[in-house]
Amino acid sequence: MNxxxxxxxxxxxxxxxxNSGKNLLASNEISSLKFIDVNExxxxxxxxxxxxxxxxxxxxxADEALQEFCRINQYFSFNSQSVEELKxxxxxxxxxxxxxxxxxxTAELEFVSQQHYNNLCDWLVKTNAFAGKMYxxxxxxxxxVACSEYPPSLQLNILQLDIKTMLQPVLDIGCxxxxxxxxxxxxxxxxxxxxxxxxxxxxxxxxxxxxxxxxESNKWGTIISNLGFSNHFTHHNARIDGKYRDYAIKYMxxxxxxxxxxxxxxxxxxxxxxxxxxxxxxxxxxxxxxxYAYKASQxxxxx
Numbered sequence: 001m002n003x004x005x006x007x008x009x010x011x012x013x014x015x016x017x018x019n020s021g022k023n024l025l026a027s028n029e030i031s032s033l034k035f036i037d038v039n040e041x042x043x044x045x046x047x048x049x050x051x052x053x054x055x056x057x058x059x060x061x062a063d064e065a066l067q068e069f070c071r072i073n074q075y076f077s078f079n080s081q082s083v084e085e086l087k088x089x090x091x092x093x094x095x096x097x098x099x100x101x102x103x104x105x106t107a108e109l110e111f112v113s114q115q116h117y118n119n120l121c122d123w124l125v126k127t128n129a130f131a132g133k134m135y136x137x138x139x140x141x142x143x144x145v146a147c148s149e150y151p152p153s154l155q156l157n158i159l160q161l162d163i164k165t166m167l168q169p170v171l172d173i174g175c176x177x178x179x180x181x182x183x184x185x186x187x188x189x190x191x192x193x194x195x196x197x198x199x200x201x202x203x204x205x206x207x208x209x210x211x212x213x214x215x216e217s218n219k220w221g222t223i224i225s226n227l228g229f230s231n232h233f234t235h236h237n238a239r240i241d242g243k244y245r246d247y248a249i250k251y252m253x254x255x256x257x258x259x260x261x262x263x264x265x266x267x268x269x270x271x272x273x274x275x276x277x278x279x280x281x282x283x284x285x286x287x288x289x290x291x292y293a294y295k296a297s298q299x300x301x302x303x
Contacts, residue, residue: 005053008045011037012061016068023142024121025135028114032140035113040102047098058090063199067177069124070197072142073131075235077243078197079209082127089119129241149176152184155226159265159296160287163188167221167262171195173210173254174228181224211246215257223254223264230266230297237272248273255282258301268294 018036026033049057062083069076078086093116100108125132135142156163168191175182175194182204185192195206195213206213210229233251236242251273254264269286274297277284281303286295 005045005049005057007042008049008057009060011042012057012064016064020068021072021141023135023137023139024117024124025131025137025142026140027137030138030140031117033113033117035109038104038109043097043100043102043104046094047102049094054091054094058087058094059199061090062087065120067198073134075232076124076128076131077209077211077232078127079212082123085123085127086120089116089123092119130239149178149180150226152181155181155224158226158267158289158292159224160289160298161222161224161265163190166190167259169193169220170222170224171220173223173225175205179205181226211243211250215250215253217256218259219257221259221262223258223262225264225266227267229254230268230270233270233273234268255299255301258299260301260303263298263300265296265298267292267296269297274299 015036019033022031022033024033065086066078066083069078093112096112096115100112163185166185170182170185170190170192172179172182172192172194175196177196177198177200179194179200179202182192182194186204193204193206194202195208195210197207197209199207229247229251233244233247236247237244251270255277258264267289274284274286277299281301283300283302285298285300287298289296
């Protein structure tokens with residue numbers, strides 16, 4: 001990568017680090033969101049980008065921003081349309097910067113900055129309406145809703161899985177950008193794949209929203225999701241504006257994608273949907289987890 005493009009990427013990373021944890025919905029009076037280290041060279045580099053380079057930078061900025069949003073609140077949901085809308089915001093920012101003089105004044109940059117963050121705020125509330133109710137406009141920083149990438153041993157222990165008897169192939173729903181469990185399983189000779197919403201170049205990974213992913217009938221031997229799909233299903237089921245119907249449909253699609261004797265292992269358990277499982281086709285077992293109030297579920301296709 002040439003130096004101007006590297007400079008832009010470094011600026012994006014530094015910008016996100018500077019804004020890390022800040023409340024995008026904070027009022028203008030207390031918001032500390034602003035551009036940092038914008039200089040003539042950076043403005044000139046953005047102006048001189050060709051279409052291919054701009055697309056690369058837009059994709060990079062959008063992916064980094066999505067990671068930050070999901071780090072702050074794991075329940076933020078961004079489908080392919082909302083991701084494209086986010087990329088449009090970054091393209092609009094580039095277009096605005098191109099109209100600036102190389103030696104743009106501080107006031108001009110502050111105006112562009114405010115306009116950009118207003119666009120991001122409108123986009124966040126449009127794509128995740130609950131954010132407008134959850135975050136106080138009088139708070140500079142957002143209270144994070146934690147999301148972690150857990151070690152394989154912990155996940156296997158919680159789900160009470162034995163890799164020696166695991167039916168293949170295996171799919172990890174919400175595997176995390178690091179693919180910890182997928183990589184562990186593959187290192188142990190198991191055909192495993194993962195899906196999640198972040199960028200990853202692994203051939204065993206697909207970047208997708210799990211509500212948009214198409215689960216093919218009778219394909220998977222084992223499907224795993226620890227504190228992922230079912231956690232979000234529970235969250236949406238508790239919200240008036242939640243996508244609980246979409247999750248219910250996708251849940252049944254996941255079960256249908258199991259091979260005969262294949263199983264879906266997840267935690268926390270989902271008693272509000274498990275009662276509707278066809279007992280002639282699936283066997284449901286709920287397993288207590290030492291040290292946790294919730295249970296792990298194992299749904300096996302039997303017919």
